[in-house]
Amino acid sequence: MFSSSLVALLPLLSFTPRTLAAPVPLFGINLGEGSEATGNPTPISQSTITDDLLRPALFARTAYCPSSTLTDWSCGAPCNALPGVNVFTAGGDDGEIPFYYVASDPQTQTIVVAHEGTDPENFYSDLNDIKFSQVAINATRFPQAGSNVQVHDGFQETQGRTADTILSTVQSALASTGYTNVLVTGHSLGAAVASLDAAMLKMALPSNIEIGSVVFGLPRVGNQEWADLVGSLLPSFTHVTNQNDPVPRVPPRALSFVQPVGEAHITAVNNSTGDATMEECPGQENEVRAFRRAVV
Ligand SMILES: *[C@@H]1O[C@H](CO)[C@@H](O)[C@H](O)[C@H]1NC(C)=O
Numbered sequence: 001m002f003s004s005s006l007v008a009l010l011p012l013l014s015f016t017p018r019t020l021a022a023p024v025p026l027f028g029i030n031l032g033e034g035s036e037a038t039g040n041p042t043p044i045s046q047s048t049i050t051d052d053l054l055r056p057a058l059f060a061r062t063a064y065c066p067s068s069t070l071t072d073w074s075c076g077a078p079c080n081a082l083p084g085v086n087v088f089t090a091g092g093d094d095g096e097i098p099f100y101y102v103a104s105d106p107q108t109q110t111i112v113v114a115h116e117g118t119d120p121e122n123f124y125s126d127l128n129d130i131k132f133s134q135v136a137i138n139a140t141r142f143p144q145a146g147s148n149v150q151v152h153d154g155f156q157e158t159q160g161r162t163a164d165t166i167l168s169t170v171q172s173a174l175a176s177t178g179y180t181n182v183l184v185t186g187h188s189l190g191a192a193v194a195s196l197d198a199a200m201l202k203m204a205l206p207s208n209i210e211i212g213s214v215v216f217g218l219p220r221v222g223n224q225e226w227a228d229l230v231g232s233l234l235p236s237f238t239h240v241t242n243q244n245d246p247v248p249r250v251p252p253r254a255l256s257f258v259q260p261v262g263e264a265h266i267t268a269v270n271n272s273t274g275d276a277t278m279e280e281c282p283g284q285e286n287e288v289r290a291f292r293r294a295v296v
């Protein structure tokens, strides 16, 4: 049965590599938070967690299944938690092209796009290898982005490897189902790719198509102009951060990377029930929350 417990997702959402525990310098760079006063976080109800966040988390988890088991939705518990899903395409090689899929979810009448992330160790080594270079966003793929929008080179490259397939599959899936909702999700690297996909889809699809994006453990993807673009294009964009997970704080703000609005923060998880206590953090880079995290 569909449980409101987040227990099953903890392996996905709760990693905090001991050696990287906040708020220590990472790669010799101090991850100092900004100075904006962006308002007090407010509690998120259990029903909102269950209705709006849990299902995207289940889809994000499923993106870690090998694509060979996604085509017929046969990857065991992660797939069984989401009965009735119909997959249009699944692919990736678990390397240069992380696993991804496009599916329909009859229960919510939604086309779902999900991207695999990387395990934490690989995530950090990848980030380290490709440094933190920002490049101009691809003006063909993101025609409404201003010329000052810059994003992480490696994230854009990874998104580019599946972008055309994702766009054409979503277009045909919307046409064949008649649905008008799209959900884009993913975890860590998959969250970065998903947020780029969400912006791309919003620009490419007709305005009656609702693009929802709920992502987990999102690293910083681009500069201030990118963060502003996400906020204006995707009013319901939500990125879930978990306790002291350091991934949402890389690449650092000192290198001009900024998180968009829409942070939903897990402050604690009840070990016996698996229920998460969460709060909504107003603004970009909510300072009140960042301060609490640093002292907790
Ligand atoms: C920009 O995006 C288009 C459409 O996806 C793609 O064909 C092109 O190769 C991309 N340009 C670069 C420099 O990656």
Ligand SMILES: *[C@@H]1O[C@H](CO)[C@@H](O)[C@H](O)[C@H]1NC(C)=O
Binding pocket: 270, 271, 272, 273
């Ligand atoms: C965890 O949930 C149980 C059952 O609802 C409750 O009795 C307990 O007090 C909770 N623990 C914490 C630390 O909140």
Ligand SMILES: *[C@@H]1O[C@H](CO)[C@@H](O)[C@H](O)[C@H]1NC(C)=O
Binding pocket: 271
């Ligand atoms: C909950 O579980 C985690 C991981 O097993 C453990 O580190 C932590 O101490 C537990 N917290 C409580 C309140 O039991």
